[in-house]
Amino acid sequence: MSTPLAQQPTEVAVGVLIRESDGALLITSRPEGKPRAGWWEFPGGKLEAGESVEQALRRELQEELGITIRNCLAWKVTEHAYSHALVRLHWCKVTQWDGDFEMREGQQMAWQQLPLTVRPVLEGSLPVLQWLSEERGLPFDAAVYAESALSEK
């Protein structure tokens, strides 16, 4: 009897853009028409065939934000199982880029300090918020980023 193949994850490149002057993080909202439109995430997207993580991140940030990244420091790899998909997120820190930000997909952007004030945040991004908080010696509470937290405000 054959066992079913394990679900293959979708590979995603994600950028943690860190502003040099004050350490703020760039967070963007998911555009209309995508699953979880309006939820907040770090900018990035799926790898296309044959692309490296850095190539995919460079392409996605040009397409979505109009900037060209100058560095991509591989940081962590996480996986998250959504009901519709298993994703493998390749997290890169980016501290240098060229160009002016343009929201080319009608999304919103925010430079934020931790804890973020935008809500809700994709569950798959929460481990990274936790690690960033730990790096900065800050407390972390995943519950504040959930969709349900919105109605409690």
Ligand SMILES: Nc1nc2c([nH]c(=O)n2[C@@H]2O[C@H](COP(=O)(O)OP(=O)(O)OP(=O)(O)O)[C@@H](O)[C@H]2O)c(=O)[nH]1
């Ligand atoms: N960009 C991004 N995706 C994330 C984050 N966290 C997280 O779980 N994901 C998941 O990773 C996947 C990325 O897909 P996407 O829809 O942003 O990618 P894309 O722009 O290439 O999409 P498309 O070409 O299918 O429209 C989604 O399932 C999304 O839920 C995050 O912080 N940023």
